[in-house]
Amino acid sequence: MDINPYHNVLEDVQALLSGTLLVALAIVLFRQAGLLTGGTPGLTFLAYYASGVPFGVLYFLINIPFYIFAFLALGRAFAFKTFCAVALLSLYSEWLPHWIRVESIDPVFAAILGGLLAGAGLLMLIRHQASLGGIGVLAMYLQQRHGWRAGSLQMIADAFIVCGALFIVDQERVVLSILGALVLNMVLAVNHRPGRYFGQ
Structure with missing residues (x-):
């Protein structure tokens, strides 16, 4: 049986604040371990590692x-929520290192936990008709228009992005980044399917 709730403003605000915070925590773990992820955050990580420009600004x-494409x-509602989510993640990613410091973390654990956190955060945003921009917007559009699974589309895009990291970071980090991306997309693929939950 499909669930189709209508979210009120307070519920949407809670989802935006909480979902982006979970993804930002994942970014802290990935950055500490020298890893990256897929989607637009993955592209931003590549630019960040190559240029040193703050992650939040680049993102x-x-x-x-x-x-513009989302709008x-x-x-309008989806575009506005996405703009808010991107702005929040940009801010969180710069603020969190001042609020929480991870002195040491096993890279494998960082990949797994980061993937789970990012997947849960993205799922929360998707269920409230928002995204973190970029490839997520395209995946949501294709899911609505053609019924293609957003998680599967995201996984394909992430594979290309993470493979691009071979030109910037070492192979071990790329392999662990792939692990993190697989965990993230597993969360999306298992928990988000067309028609199952599409709140407003």
Whole structure:
């Protein structure tokens, strides 16, 4: 039986604040372990490792074209929530290192826990008709328009992005980044299917 709730404003605000915080915590773990992830955060990690420009700044700028696409393809409400989610993640990713410090973490554990946190955060955002921009916007659009599973689409895109890391970070970190991306997408693929839960 499909669940189709209508979320009120307070519920949406809670989801935006909590979902982006979970993803930001994942980014802290990935960054501490020298890993990256898929999607637009993965592209941002590549730019961050290559340039040293703050992650939050790069992430917000990379997403600018996708705000326009989200508005045109998925509507004003989705575009606004996505803009808020991206802005929150950009801020969280810069603030969290001042609030929490991870002195040491096993890279394998960082990949697994980071993937779980990011997947749970993304799932929360998707269920409240928001995304973290970029590839997530395209995946949501194709799911709504053609019924393709967002998790599967995200996994394919993530594979290309993580493989691109071979030109910037060492192979061991790439392998662990792939593990993190697989865990993240497993959470999405198992828990989010077309028609199962599509709140407003």
